[in-house]
Amino acid sequence: MDENPQETGSELLTPEEMGEADRLTVDAGVPGPVLMERAGGHVAEAVMRRCRAGSKILILSGPGNNGGDGFVAARVLHEAGYRCQVFLAGEVDRLAGDARLAFDALPVAVSPLDPDLVASVLPGAAVVVDALFGAGLDRPLDGAVAQLIDAVNKADVFVISVDLPSGINGETGAVMGCAVEAKETVTFFRFKLGHFLLPGRLACGRLVCGQIGIDPAVLDKIAPSAFRNTPYLWRSAWPQPALDGHKFTRGHALVFSGGMTTSGAARLAAGAALRCGAGLVTLAAPPSAVMVNAAHLTAVMLTPVAGLAGIEAVLEDPRLNAALIGPGYGVSPETRQAVGILLGSGRAVVLDADALTSFETEPQALFSRIRQAAGPVVLTPHGGEFRRLFPHLAGRDKLSAARAAAADSGAVVVYKGADTVIASPDGTAAINGNAPAWLATAGSGDVLAGIICGLLAQRMPAFQAASMGVWLHGAAGSAAGPGLIAEDIAPALRPVLARLVENPEG
Ligand SMILES: NC(=O)C1=CN([C@@H]2O[C@H](COP(=O)(O)OP(=O)(O)OC[C@H]3O[C@@H](n4cnc5c(N)ncnc54)[C@H](O)[C@@H]3O)[C@@H](O)[C@H]2O)[C@@H](O)CC1
Ligand SMILES: [K+]
Numbered sequence: 001m002d003e004n005p006q007e008t009g010s011e012l013l014t015p016e017e018m019g020e021a022d023r024l025t026v027d028a029g030v031p032g033p034v035l036m037e038r039a040g041g042h043v044a045e046a047v048m049r050r051c052r053a054g055s056k057i058l059i060l061s062g063p064g065n066n067g068g069d070g071f072v073a074a075r076v077l078h079e080a081g082y083r084c085q086v087f088l089a090g091e092v093d094r095l096a097g098d099a100r101l102a103f104d105a106l107p108v109a110v111s112p113l114d115p116d117l118v119a120s121v122l123p124g125a126a127v128v129v130d131a132l133f134g135a136g137l138d139r140p141l142d143g144a145v146a147q148l149i150d151a152v153n154k155a156d157v158f159v160i161s162v163d164l165p166s167g168i169n170g171e172t173g174a175v176m177g178c179a180v181e182a183k184e185t186v187t188f189f190r191f192k193l194g195h196f197l198l199p200g201r202l203a204c205g206r207l208v209c210g211q212i213g214i215d216p217a218v219l220d221k222i223a224p225s226a227f228r229n230t231p232y233l234w235r236s237a238w239p240q241p242a243l244d245g246h247k248f249t250r251g252h253a254l255v256f257s258g259g260m261t262t263s264g265a266a267r268l269a270a271g272a273a274l275r276c277g278a279g280l281v282t283l284a285a286p287p288s289a290v291m292v293n294a295a296h297l298t299a300v301m302l303t304p305v306a307g308l309a310g311i312e313a314v315l316e317d318p319r320l321n322a323a324l325i326g327p328g329y330g331v332s333p334e335t336r337q338a339v340g341i342l343l344g345s346g347r348a349v350v351l352d353a354d355a356l357t358s359f360e361t362e363p364q365a366l367f368s369r370i371r372q373a374a375g376p377v378v379l380t381p382h383g384g385e386f387r388r389l390f391p392h393l394a395g396r397d398k399l400s401a402a403r404a405a406a407a408d409s410g411a412v413v414v415y416k417g418a419d420t421v422i423a424s425p426d427g428t429a430a431i432n433g434n435a436p437a438w439l440a441t442a443g444s445g446d447v448l449a450g451i452i453c454g455l456l457a458q459r460m461p462a463f464q465a466a467s468m469g470v471w472l473h474g475a476a477g478s479a480a481g482p483g484l485i486a487e488d489i490a491p492a493l494r495p496v497l498a499r500l501v502e503n504p505e506g
Helices: 015-027 032-050 065-079 097-104 115-124 143-154 200-204 218-222 264-275 287-294 307-314 333-343 353-357 363-372 383-389 398-409 444-457 462-480 486-502
Strands: 056-061 083-088 110-112 127-131 158-162 184-188 206-210 226-228 252-256 280-285 301-304 322-325 348-351 377-379 412-415 421-423 429-431
Touching: 015 032, 015 218, 032 065, 032 097, 032 127, 032 158, 032 184, 032 206, 056 065, 056 115, 065 083, 065 097, 065 127, 065 158, 083 115, 115 143, 252 264, 252 444, 264 280, 264 322, 264 444, 264 486, 280 287, 280 307, 287 301, 307 333, 322 333, 322 444, 333 348, 333 353, 333 363, 348 444, 353 383, 353 444, 363 398, 377 398, 377 462, 383 398, 398 412, 398 421, 398 429, 412 462, 421 462, 429 462, 444 462, 444 486, 462 486
Parallel strands: 056 083, 056 127, 083 110, 127 158, 158 184, 184 206, 226 429, 252 280, 252 322, 280 301, 322 348, 348 377, 377 412
Antiparallel strands: 412 421, 421 429
8 A cells, every 4th residue: 555644544435425525625715627637647647657658558538527537647648758548438528527627638639438449459558547437436337338347357457547446336345347457546535445345455456545635624524434444543542551550450351261172262362362461361161171271371361160150250350351252162042141141240341253153043132231231342243143143234235234233233343354344333433454365264263352352451442442453463464474373363463562562553
């Protein structure tokens, strides 16, 4: 990603919110053509970074302002000595507003977009500028445009998309019929949701955000509620250990182990909770699993917990302030009861894996207990668990599904995947973008649940703890590199945390 984080901010806008930012800026006296001039200028600069003057550039422009940005880029590139060939999808007579002005200022001939003609000239192009559709895409692409996009995607050419790869829905990241597969996407002012939600993220290639003269103060009015998951979002809520503090001031996490043959998941979680800064971590194990856990644990403490009465008894220690249940715990009515006890205990609670699936037949019972809970609650479902707990949200895009799940359940929901969404019941949401593909491995989710529990033990607010946990998990996965197994993630947190302490931007 190419950006100045100070300038780009972590807000993620919907196309509608971006339109509002444009309108507020124009109302404040910056003419629309000036915004378009700067937008097109950023696109031209991206082309210039890629190839020298004299190179052949194809500009594919659509009927709206996205096409207008393409016309501006073509003019700037032509003036800089590039050989530009411009194609228009649509009729010249229907061009209007700023796009019409940009078209009229073009010193280059414009050809109607004929897919076969474009396909025949593709091989000689150093760069193809995709200025077909951006924020205004409102229906699936088909016909000649779809045929053209297919030819561009099959050709071995470097595509720079303007604002969004054409065909990607800026609000959901969905492919509308078909979509350009760009090597680079140049957007303006702030990134959009569709740049980070799948499959949009995969179509964007490298992401670049250019400033076009929109004052960030417009965001006070727009009040966006979705953010990129970066340290800016939660860094100030992360408590730094104080020199005069001791381990109890950093919280005490309680992680519930499954039985003798399913105890590994909880150990992974407990180790991660300790590694990310919880002062103490205790593993609560059923009698059958005490020996196997004892044989593996050192810094993590161990306590035998027999049945539901045992859970009640262990919770009599008021220093235990955060709990995780679910990894390897087993799907059963007893698990539902154990979850009920924890939710009634006033502790911060993370529910993962089997603790979620145990409520498949009665999710409303879980949600009503969460709403009565005195402490914060975080749910960490993967796709399958999410569908089991929130079947009524099937078919919704990931962001709106996660937000609805948080509102319905009353918990912070971490909807996991390559584009993990963290959503709070008040609608605030973060989209994560730092997870490497090799993080999808057995036990990885257990580690994530443990990290979040460890941060909750340190008394971070739930949304920030969940967001930071997801980010740490992704960063540690990247640091560990290909070939990682779940055991490698917690040790890899050390350099990640060290960087975060030294450099708050991570
Ligand atoms: N002042 C502004 O509003 C600025 C806008 N900018 C550019 O303007 C773009 C948004 O412009 P617009 O709102 O005009 O939208 P677009 O240019 O993305 O597309 C709108 C046009 O495409 C048509 N269309 C939509 N879906 C279609 C489909 N599936 N098949 C065929 N035609 C379809 C619409 O009928 C409309 O004519 C941004 O993406 C950005 O590139 C930038 O120039 C910065 C300033
Ligand atoms: K585009």
